[in-house]
Amino acid sequence: MNTRQALATLALGLSLLSTAQAQTFAKTGTVKIGAITALTGRFAEFGRQQMAGFQVAVDEINAKGGVNGQKLELQVEDNASDVNKGLAAAERLVNADVGVVICEYSSSLVKAQAQYLARQKVPALVVTSSGDDITKPGSEYVFRLNQPASEYAQVLFNIFRDNKFKTVAMFTGTGAFEKSVADAARRFAKEYNITLVEDQSYDKGLTDFRPVLNRIKAKNPDAVFMVSYAEDSVALMRQAREVGVKPKLFVGGAAGFALPTFISDGGSAANNVVSATAWVKELNYPGIAKLNTDLVKALKGTEPSYHAAQAYAGVLVAADAVARAGSSDREKVKAALKATDLKTAFGPVIFKDYDGFKNQNPILMVAEQVQGGKFVPIYPKTDASKPVKLER
Structure with a gap:
């Protein structure tokens, strides 16, 4: 296991799988979703928050029976807070045949990733990055659940x-x-x-x-x-x-x-x-108190920022789309994302086209x-x- 994989495994306790391993898990009843975040580099604190959100969401989904009865696995790739390494991470996930990729924090990194994933016709779910030009004009393959800048x-x-x-x-x-x-x-x-x-x-x-x-x-x-x-x-x-x-x-x-x-x-x-x-624990969303408690536990006693809540919601939205698609087929997952109407402890998620934005969740700040x-x-x-x- 390389350093990147070791970091992700230690932080989240989720398997980082090669394509061959993924095929094996598919046969034994595991659904895999991709995610990119900063485990190292200048954005590592945001990555730490996101990893906590990922962990809480995966644990919650699997405790409720997984995705259509199959265990959810999150394949996390480190972008090292670098544009080119972020693109390499996206390429690894494309080659791993995941049905959707959750994109991470920095707008400059995510814009490049989203454009690459759209060219590869892989659904990209942006959960924290806010640059307006990511979804304006956007792409039919790029969805954002968090607020624009x-x-x-x-x-x-x-x-x-x-x-x-x-x-x-x-x-x-x-x-x-x-x-x-x-x-x-x-x-x-x-x-x-x-x-x-x-x-x-x-x-x-x-x-x-x-x-x-x-x-x-x-x-x-x-x-x-x-x-x-x-x-x-x-x-x-x-x-x-x-x-x-x-x-x-x-x-x-x-x-x-x-x-x-x-x-x-x-x-x-x-x-x-x-x-x-983008989020505070005092908002009136169902399950928000429990989410905050779970995030504090995942962060070993420190308070979560909104980045953790966004990452949590991102996993729920991605898993929901794969479940409704009935498979990890990328075109089916894209269609399922477009039809998302989900209530989460981060807030409601529904993707709309408005004011020049495409596939943007209109959630208040x-x-x-x-x-x-x-x-x-x-x-x-x-x-x-x-x-x-x-x-x-």
Whole structure:
């Protein structure tokens, strides 16, 4: 067993099978689904969350009798947080004859994977990646159960609108996800008559954000809007506090800002920061309390992020499609995915074509704020446990 396989087996306890092995299992009553995530590299924390969701879902399905009476196996491949290695992982799953591939976190990686899988006529189920251009215009073989990036921007700009903010400074990374969120933010700023007093982006690898933060400080905006991955979110907030940026509200467009490690690593710098998020345990979905408990157990006592809940739902949706298709025939699975109408503890899943999106699940986004050292939902008010806390 190679290193990649060992990591996945240790993390999830699921078999990583060669094509020959898969054929053997097919004869003995096992249904196999493919999945790609980051077991190593810069996105490994998101991969850890997803692996927990995968584990909980597979255990739950098999405890209820599997897929049409057959045991479910998840063949997990590591993308090593790299585009080319992600494509190699997708190729391995295509060659393994899986009926559907669950695609993972980073928009830049997933877009390439989804395009490749569509060319191979293999259904791709996106569970966490949010770049708008993955399903807009999309492909008949690509389905996404999580929210597109524009939803991350809208929920945060709704908070700005409701609190009558007039000025926002925007500072975002240049990756595919960050760019999608930033593009949507510009649209909502214009729609809500909010002035972007600063609109800056930065390339991966930058560690000193102070020059831009000092410029933002001088403009004294009502809010600072950031979109960054895990390694940048804490540094951004620490440096913003250090140079004395004092908006009414700091907000992050999910990603690193929505991880439990943002609070543990950020300490006092994380206080009162608002983040868009795709899921919180306080939502009113059937089974959500049990899912949260199971995810905490799978994560060995740490709190799950929404990425774990999305991965959990992805396995349920993929297994449901294979069950209704009656086999792993890819065309039948694609048709079954198109007809999905499933209630999960992550939320409802139904794939629609709307507003230029294709096979997109129209699920609402929520926002949470760090209050008292933990995330609490603050928007929309129907799902909020506490009101938003402004800093001035």
